[in-house]
Amino acid sequence: MRERDTRELADGMRKAEVLTEALPWIHQMNGRTIVVKYGGSAMEDARLMRQVVGDLELLKLMGMRVVLVHGGGKAINALLARLGVQTRFVDGLRVTDDATMEAVQEVLVGKVNQQLVWALNEYGHNAVGISGVDGKTFKSEPVSPRLGRVGRIREVSPDLILSILDDGYIPVVASVGCGADGFYNVNADVAAGKVAEALHADKLVYLTDVDGLYRDARDASSLVSQMTLAEARELLSSGSLDGGMVPKLRSVVEAMERGAREVVILNGKTPHSLLVEMFTDAGIGTLFTQA
Template structure:
């Protein structure tokens, strides 16, 4: 029998070391509930989408209950442009008149949601697509008259999501809410945060196309590795955030206030970022945690990369 060369042995040893590092995390995470908000370029690129979908399938095989929440901002912008409709934002939220709301529904529920369900099912994942209006999952009210049909979530019903999970399926939730007067465009970051709160999720993951939170978006060295709940509130009060990071960090602070133990912003364009975050000692992205130490006996990370 021909012996393997040194390079092959080193590669095999590296794989064994990776598996050994992952084992305690696999044991601790089994049975946990993770809410993953999926958006940005990680969702638009087909190759990246397949990679993320395969990682989610692995999480399910490892015993994690996954709830996938998505937006679809770039796809909405594209269709609005094709229809010669205005694209306008205020404080990171889309200004949504009645015509824009119809586009939001068509894109999120009719296109993006079904594409993600199809992709997950192709990997054998048994996914079910729902919108926030199904089962009154996301009940909303007007957020600001200047934003039109942008909704603030006033109540979350987890009954449908829990039923889907208990039946062995993965719920894929489009961020469209419902109210007494019809449908609302709900920010996907806020939707993921509120669902995580209502489900008492163990971890909330924002899978996007940035490495994490930067104190200065123009300075690559200003990436923040860790923030506590108190530090997150201080950051919000400083008015140093802009664009889409405002509703994201606000939803993170709300989730921490409601008892979600960990929230993380992860770059979904980085290969297998989900697995690196969940199953390695270092993790990746920006990790937001409670002020107090974790429960006794739980694994803790000293820092992120």
């Protein structure tokens, strides 16, 4: 019995030390706006999703203004496969005809968004789900005729997101936009970057299923731990990146050029990667800084 008590005491002291070490970071980030883009395999695994949602709730409890922007590419792929609709990508963007657009709306707005809102609200009355259509938050236009209903966000109207934040909730935003002729499939990485721009976010976090930015997707040793905005611009213009990373890095560059102070790409499958990034000196993922 005594040995067990000793272990419990040691464990309690270790937890107390962790909280004490995190205190300066908590103080620094209190009241700051954090935009988190969530996607990839980390969103498909129910256990990982609960962990990420718990971390987001902890950020909120520590006084941060958290905005969650999500995609749902794997879930869209699954629905399209069941419907017998072929999936095709150009430069990392899903070619979206009318049938595909209906599937995108069904999955992102009707399923994934509500799952995330439900999971966050298990901790209390914490989340409100919207899409870029609500309040014309994502005013969009077509990217290219060959991509169909893939949209470029022409303007973000942040009023609805700010209203939800001011009321003490976490806005959960599905990456669907609207234009004069209907709905658009908006890349979630780009959408998160645009939201960060509009809110002048203190930090933009991409929670994905890779450890960060690789200069060469086939070489694990090419993972970049830190990069300046100028270096990111240079890499983007080099044409050497894997196609799926191009829209992500482009959104990083644009967000930082237009207001976001820092951007980080993290692996959402790594336990509590979001908390480690926010509250410790341990560098994980890839951090982008202004200089």
